[in-house]
Amino acid sequence: MTTETLQEPDSPQQVPLNIIDVTPRESAPSAMKDDEPTIARFICAASLMLFAMGTMIVVLNWFMGPRIVPTFVGYIAMFVGLLGMLYHASRDSDTQVRRLYASFGLLLISLASLTAFLSGSTPGALTKTPGFYFVPYGVLGLLVGLMFLMTFLRHETDSGWRNKVLGTELSVGGTLAIAAFLVSIFKPDFLLGSGLLLGVLGLVFLCVYIGQRGGSSDAGYQVGAIIGLLGVVGFLYAFGRSIVPALAVPETAGLLFRIGGVLLVLGGVGYFLTGSTTPTNTGSNVGRAVSIGIGALAIAVFILGGMGSAKVFVGTSLQPFFVPYGLIMMVMGALYAVVGLGICSDNQLVVLTRKELSGYFYSPIAYLVLFGLSMAGWANYLMFLQLLARVNQMGEPRPLPEPIVQFYIMTLVPVLAVIFSVPAVTMRLFSEEHRAGTMEVLCTAPVSESTIVFSKFFASWVFFILLWVPWGLFLIALKLENGVSFDYRPLISFMLVLAASGAGFISMGVFFSSLTRNQIVAAVLTFCGVIVLSMFSMIQGLTDIGETWRAILKHLSYLDLWETSLAGRITVLDLFIQMSFTFFWLYLTVKVLEARRWK
Amino acid sequence: MAEFAIEVENLCKSFGAVVAVDDVNFSIKPGELVGFLGPNGAGKSTTMRILTTWLPASSGVARVGGFDTMSQSMDVRRQIGYLPESVPLYPEMRVEEYLIYRAKLRGIERSGRTQRLEDCLEKCRIREVRRRLLGTLSKGYRQRVGLADAMIHNPPILILDEPTSGLDPVQIRETLSTIKALGGSHTILLSTHILSEVEAICERILIINKGTLKSDVKLSTLAEQTPTLVVEVRGPISEVTKFLEKEDGVVSVKANPISDNVTTYELQTTAKHSDMRETVASGLVKQGWGVRRLDLRRRTLEDLFMDVVIRDRGLTR
Numbered sequence: 001m002t003t004e005t006l007q008e009p010d011s012p013q014q015v016p017l018n019i020i021d022v023t024p025r026e027s028a029p030s031a032m033k034d035d036e037p038t039i040a041r042f043i044c045a046a047s048l049m050l051f052a053m054g055t056m057i058v059v060l061n062w063f064m065g066p067r068i069v070p071t072f073v074g075y076i077a078m079f080v081g082l083l084g085m086l087y088h089a090s091r092d093s094d095t096q097v098r099r100l101y102a103s104f105g106l107l108l109i110s111l112a113s114l115t116a117f118l119s120g121s122t123p124g125a126l127t128k129t130p131g132f133y134f135v136p137y138g139v140l141g142l143l144v145g146l147m148f149l150m151t152f153l154r155h156e157t158d159s160g161w162r163n164k165v166l167g168t169e170l171s172v173g174g175t176l177a178i179a180a181f182l183v184s185i186f187k188p189d190f191l192l193g194s195g196l197l198l199g200v201l202g203l204v205f206l207c208v209y210i211g212q213r214g215g216s217s218d219a220g221y222q223v224g225a226i227i228g229l230l231g232v233v234g235f236l237y238a239f240g241r242s243i244v245p246a247l248a249v250p251e252t253a254g255l256l257f258r259i260g261g262v263l264l265v266l267g268g269v270g271y272f273l274t275g276s277t278t279p280t281n282t283g284s285n286v287g288r289a290v291s292i293g294i295g296a297l298a299i300a301v302f303i304l305g306g307m308g309s310a311k312v313f314v315g316t317s318l319q320p321f322f323v324p325y326g327l328i329m330m331v332m333g334a335l336y337a338v339v340g341l342g343i344c345s346d347n348q349l350v351v352l353t354r355k356e357l358s359g360y361f362y363s364p365i366a367y368l369v370l371f372g373l374s375m376a377g378w379a380n381y382l383m384f385l386q387l388l389a390r391v392n393q394m395g396e397p398r399p400l401p402e403p404i405v406q407f408y409i410m411t412l413v414p415v416l417a418v419i420f421s422v423p424a425v426t427m428r429l430f431s432e433e434h435r436a437g438t439m440e441v442l443c444t445a446p447v448s449e450s451t452i453v454f455s456k457f458f459a460s461w462v463f464f465i466l467l468w469v470p471w472g473l474f475l476i477a478l479k480l481e482n483g484v485s486f487d488y489r490p491l492i493s494f495m496l497v498l499a500a501s502g503a504g505f506i507s508m509g510v511f512f513s514s515l516t517r518n519q520i521v522a523a524v525l526t527f528c529g530v531i532v533l534s535m536f537s538m539i540q541g542l543t544d545i546g547e548t549w550r551a552i553l554k555h556l557s558y559l560d561l562w563e564t565s566l567a568g569r570i571t572v573l574d575l576f577i578q579m580s581f582t583f584f585w586l587y588l589t590v591k592v593l594e595a596r597r598w599k
Numbered sequence: 600m601a602e603f604a605i606e607v608e609n610l611c612k613s614f615g616a617v618v619a620v621d622d623v624n625f626s627i628k629p630g631e632l633v634g635f636l637g638p639n640g641a642g643k644s645t646t647m648r649i650l651t652t653w654l655p656a657s658s659g660v661a662r663v664g665g666f667d668t669m670s671q672s673m674d675v676r677r678q679i680g681y682l683p684e685s686v687p688l689y690p691e692m693r694v695e696e697y698l699i700y701r702a703k704l705r706g707i708e709r710s711g712r713t714q715r716l717e718d719c720l721e722k723c724r725i726r727e728v729r730r731r732l733l734g735t736l737s738k739g740y741r742q743r744v745g746l747a748d749a750m751i752h753n754p755p756i757l758i759l760d761e762p763t764s765g766l767d768p769v770q771i772r773e774t775l776s777t778i779k780a781l782g783g784s785h786t787i788l789l790s791t792h793i794l795s796e797v798e799a800i801c802e803r804i805l806i807i808n809k810g811t812l813k814s815d816v817k818l819s820t821l822a823e824q825t826p827t828l829v830v831e832v833r834g835p836i837s838e839v840t841k842f843l844e845k846e847d848g849v850v851s852v853k854a855n856p857i858s859d860n861v862t863t864y865e866l867q868t869t870a871k872h873s874d875m876r877e878t879v880a881s882g883l884v885k886q887g888w889g890v891r892r893l894d895l896r897r898r899t900l901e902d903l904f905m906d907v908v909i910r911d912r913g914l915t916r
Contacts, residue, residue: 444679
């Protein structure tokens with residue numbers, strides 16, 4: 001303790017020089033070393049060979065009839081070859097290689113776009129329709145080309161090339177999206193199949209573009225806003241046209257015009273009022289959004305009135321538009337609107353949901369569950385095919401009664417899939433946050449508990465619904481393979497019911513996840529919960545329970561709800577019961593979170 | 600603007616039978632840079648968690664920015680930036696992505712967001728790792744990302760729980776300079792048990808031990824205290840002690856014998872006679888005793904800390 005460490009009494013704030021005066025410039029934490037992608041190049045060579053071989057097999061078989069090697073071997077070789085090439089493209093950052101892949105991707109995309117205009121038909125048919133080869137070749141070509149462009153953008157640093165490729169993505173995506181909506185307006189038949197596919201593809205392209213540019217950048221924000229607007233307009237148009245037959249009365253049209261005028265004035269006034277106060281205030285932003293909403297509603301009302309009075313877009317016949325074309329277009333429009341909202345909105349709920357949903361795709365669990373469910377779907381599809389091809393004792397085919405989709409869903413495999421997938425999807429929601437300690441940082445931000453709970457619920461609900469998409473793809477494959485249509489309309493009611501009962505399961509999973517820090521405990525509790533719910537339908541089939549119990553369990557059981565929906569009936573009461581389950585579990589979860597503040 | 604940025608009155612917190620915080624009282628004015636010292640398990644993190652509304656108090660009142668942490672929790676959360684001890688981050692997000700997400704959560708407008716992001720990246724020196732996944736960062740970088748997250752919305756009050764734990768000396772220096780630069784315009788409460796850091800940047804120190812606040816001093820007052828005069832003399836203890844006690848200005852004498860005939864004496868003097876080295880030395884030599892060592896020892900922070908924690912001597916004189 002010598003006098004050298006003393007601080008001078010008259011300047012006690014003087015800081016010892018050795019602590020904070022001289023700080024070095026920031027430098028990168030570790031040295032970077034480029035690695036030689038030798039394995040990737042080897043894989044590339046092998047895959048190129050496979051791809052070329054596969055293409056040759058397919059082309060030869062196509063033009064010159066069946067050869068020794070069957071076509072599907074060629075397809076498999078092409079597929080594996082493409083996978084290898086994609087792997088190499090993502091690994092190798094050499095300039096020549098990546099630009100070559102970019103050109104390959106662009107070539108694929110141009111070829112795929114060409115198929116939209118080429119005419120073709122099934123052999124033996126009388127007329128050729130344009131865009132015959134678009135599904136599946138054009139779609140596949142677009143997707144694969146996009147994947148190569150994505151790997152290119154990962155490595156490319158030259159802004160000239162980047163802008164060209166991004167511009168291509170934007171234009172292709174925009175064209176697909178706008179074409180999907182426009183053609184569907186004039187030719188609703190287009191929607192079923194190609195239209196939906198075009199719309200989804202266009203959305204994928206645009207999302208990749210926004211992902212590369214960055215959601216917070218100006219370009220990303222503007223494109224996101226346009227996507228949202230397109231979705232809203234499409235949705236409103238489909239909605240309007242679905243109820244036009246009821247509006248084809250001149251008096252209604254005049255009334256609608258007057259209502260539209262009033263709403264427009266209200267919206268305009270509101271917009272200017274809320275905009276002229278502090279422009280960067282959240283409250284005024286909400287006010288502006290509400291006014292814009294009122295304005296959009298006014299425009300929609302005007303359009304309805306116009307359509308009702310002029311019957312412009314009704315066409316030659318008042319064919320039923322709602323099922324399925326209106327529904328599909330509304331779904332597409334809603335999808336676009338939701339994606340646009342997700343990109344542009346700064347609302348806390350939207351931000352948290354987006355983060356949770358993208359968090360799903362960063363964890364291996366999501367891909368494992370997706371893979372497992374696809375495998376289960378494949379097994380289910382095989383069993384379904386067996387059922388379709390069943391023969392009676394004399395070898396004659398025994399046809400299944402319509403709707404055949406009920407035999408696709410009401411089997412053991414889908415129920416098991418639900419029982420196992422729901423815990424896997426929801427177990428990590430709150431448990432991981434507690435474990436990692438991020439709950440502390442989340443709860444000390446100005447976010448209300450209900451926002452947190454709802455964001456987790458929405459993210460896992462959307463993911464749960466996405467898990468069932470491969471099952472739908474199997475059915476599409478069935479139609480494409482055979483060309484014979486089956487009654488798909490029960491599927492529409494089933495989707496609604498799946499979403500509702502799924503919400504019930506997911507909210508239960510969210511609740512159990514919030515109770516414990518241990519993911520396994522949460523998973524097991526949810527598993528037991530779903531099993532109990534599944535047992536309801538079995539118990540109500542027993543003969544020795546009272547009638548009231550039977551009725552109660554029948555309403556509560558989700559399997560009965562599935563069965564009635566696949567028969568084409570939707571019982572609104574049962575839907576409400578499922579929704580009330582959802583709110584019940586979510587309410588409990590919010591209370592569990594709030595209870596922390598009183599412990 | 601509230602009179603006090605942080606106000607704590609009779610705060611108590613028990614986890615079952617364990618009393619973590621026991622009747623703590625302090626107030627921090629806006630703009631102060633306060634260090635929260637204490638051994639491990641003293642109750643620093645618990646107090647900070649109560650202030651950030653993560654934990655409820657068992658009794659007592661805590662007010663941040665004038666808002667009560669129990670009843671006006673949302674308003675409190677808008678005022679603070681919090682860096683927890685364990686710096687929890689989502690391992691699958693990138694640095695930029697995470698900071699933008701936190702900025703959106705805090706309601707920062709789109710127009711200013713990128714600028715704020717760049718500012719924070721610059722100030723916390725994490726520009727070089729902005730595209731890295733959070734799971735791949737070392738401890739030092741994670742701390743810096745956590746600090747950037749705490750400051751991204753420019754909160755008036757920052758509560759930092761051990762912001763330099765686990766950092767290497769260069770990073771400690773940088774982090775402390777960042778915190779000090781934020782000093783006057785923000786109120787900062789940071790907890791640590793490294794005394795040199797506290798001496799470097801804090802104006803005021805709160806020392807907590809076993810849940811009770813033992814000491815609440817300004818560093819300036821600590822420096823202004825009269826130093827102790829230490830003198831090592833060869834001579835008979837009783838006579839030297841009597842002589843020293845008779846000296847003008849000496850308040851008390853403490854004798855510590857080292858070996859046969861050699862003793863160390865610690866003299867407390869009055870404020871007027873702060874430096875009595877020459878008088879004492881000449882007086883002792885005149886008496887014929889050998890002066891082996893003469894020292895003026897100021898009470899350092901370490902002394903205060905040891906006093907408070909080990910000897911448990913309560914508030915300073």
